[in-house]
Amino acid sequence: MELSTNTETGLAVKEDNSSIETAQYIVLRLGEEQYGINIQSIDNIVRMQTITRIPKMPDYLLGVINMRGEVIPVVSMRLKMGLDKGEITKQTRIIVLKLEQEGNVGFLVDEVKEVVTLTSNEIESLTYQSQEEKSGLISAVGKHNGELISLVDLNAVSLEGN
């Protein structure tokens, strides 16, 4: 689903003038869509590695990996966003986020593209009415070089840990 169509089909977009600061975002790809995660909350990005499955866990919780001696749970961002499971390719990466409450959590994404700097007027926060699950994770949309990047709300990510 293209993000631009989202705007037309029920997502209200509001101007946010509260601050004029810039922030850096890591841009990642899931299928055809682009998402951004604030670089401040990223601990590490690692290549795909063996994920040890944990029984009796929800689908999106793929298992745990070993990152330098630390056991870190890995979540499939595709399943979390309501996409299909997808395939593991050479570009597949695990982005390790440091969440305040839950410690480090890895997110499996299709590709990590670049780092962009967004000023606050390039970011439009959403007041969504959509019932779709995935919209709950998106706090705002960033505009960069004519493309739209959905910015992931980390509070939402951490809140809905199982």
Add this chain to the structure above:
Amino acid sequence: MDVSQYLEIFLDETKEHLQNLNTRILELEADPEGTDTINEIFRAAHSLKGMAGTMGYKRMQNLTHDMENVFSEVRNGTIKVKPEMIDVLFQCLDALEGYTENIQNSADEGTNDNEVLIKALNDIMKNKNGDSAVATDAADTSNKSSAAGAVSSSGDIAVKWDGISLDDSQVSVIKAAKTQGKNVYGINVLIQENCILKAARAFLVFKAVEELAEIIVSDPSAQDVEDEKFDRDFTLIVISDGSLEAVIKAAEGVSEIEKVVGAPIVLENNVHYKEMAVVETEEPKEEKQSSPKADVAAAGAAPAPAKNETKKQTLAKPVVNRTVRVDIEKLDSLMNLVSELIIAKNSLVSVSSQEQQVNTNTAFNEQIEYIEQVTTNLHESVMKVRMVPIESVVNKFPRMIRDLSKKLDKKMELYMSGEETELDRTVVDEIGDPLMHLLRNAADHGLESAEVRAQRGKPAVGSIFLDAYQDGNNVVIEVRDDGNGIDVEAVKKKAIERGSITAEQAVTMTDKEIINLLFLPSFSTAQKVTDVSGRGVGLDVVKSKIESLSGEVEVKSKLGEGSTWTIRLPLTLAIIQALMVVVGDEKYAISLGSIQTLENIPPQDVKLVQNREVINLRGTVIPLIRLGDVLDIENRKSKEEDLIVVIVKKGDKRAGLVIDELIGQQEIVIKTLGRYIKQCKFISGATILGDGEIALILDTNALI
């Protein structure tokens, strides 16, 4: 010099002295004439006072000073030790513990002066031979006041100038200044926490203020401030022609000053709040007040800010980390092992760089063996460093039993043995509450009242035993009493009443099963609810706590003769011996501690009982659990092959876990799955294998 670096040592030693005092005063109560004991108490109180003074904790120093005075009189024989006095002294120790806790949490002793206690101590001094009813009375109220004090103890600096004691000349100077139309201000200066040269900053503040005003009083005294004998703030009373703002600005002008608060002094009136002005020089820190605006608003309603601050401070992280005191010898052996490890590494490097291929393999193996040996020793040494004697926990129990004995009006004595038994630090920290609970239970429900004891021909003084000893890889702690024991019939009746079991079930249950009902949540058989125990929260908490430490708790009881509670704990939590197994294509670890045997079972030996698979192993029927089904893995083995069964035990229960393959025994390091995975049945953690892969650790207790 900055004293904050000594804070840890101070706290450690204070706790030691307090513990010592607790024990000694107990001894004193038993033997009021013991000169050695009194001397020891005096010494401990004296060191405590000295340390508190050096660290600048005035209130703590005052209290210990007065205690010391009492001890000194006792030592000289002018005061006789009385039960009431012992009570007051114990309350003083509690108050001191309160200070220590405050200091640990916020590096500040709080604002509770414990005046009532000090008065009680002074009363003891005064009525050297008189009745001390006053003292107990006063001490009783002190409990309340210390509770109230704890709420408001927040280092609220705003009103400190009201607390300064002024002598007559100072009062007259202030009065004179006022009649001359000059302004008198109270000012409190708070220096930043990380400031290194506090005395120098204070000196600059003094200088800056002196340009505008005349300093008449300083608390602590100017000399003390110069010698850095103050915590983080000091209070001045100044006379000035200028405005308050000007004086505050001057003080603020000095760098590394966090906050300056001031208000005009009104001698007759203690309430300054209305005119208070707060000016902050820096971005407020998180645990400090949020904004000047809020301050002024809060100042209007006097109790409000104090409450707020306390709340924030309790949220803040304690300023001192937990520490373990380590024997130098243990550290030395660690150092030696690490150097050996380095040597081994170097040898490996040199072996791999050798050119002849022929010898490399054997040399390589030799080095691997060497490294293996070193790491095993290293592991043992590190474990030893983490081990602390349970003494630190159990030492507070004699005092507790004494208090309980008074409260319940039962005579009892606690006998302890094996306090030197060592356990992992994390376990020792957690074991205190469950033990305390079992002891309270023993004192309250276990021991009978004096009349009943007399009827049964038991000694009037009830005995409670606390024994600890090491048993293989476990530590066993037993809480035993010679009281009534558990009344199985009463438990049964209660359980039926509560609907935990049906009457039919009750008939078939063994005594042991019935007693185990006690561990169910909200199950209490106490006839009356006392504030010591009997609210039905407890034994289930004890059980879950012990189990969370991978331990077990068991109870044996004989009606009329007493009961024994046995806690069995693993020596350490971080590293365990485990059996590695394969299920499907996944690897799992099972703690060796819970494994009884490994069996090969032909498929035809598996029988069905109530539609569950069981095996008959040497006369015992054991249910089978196919791990593949439980963990959603497809078993690889065909049905005709023999089953590999791991027999695991949990207390008296057994179960057979069906696995596909055995890998072998291995020492594994336990890692948590992280907080994101909050609840995971069957899995108690993970471990990292030699090849970097992760294997999950099965929680067999949850499976059975």
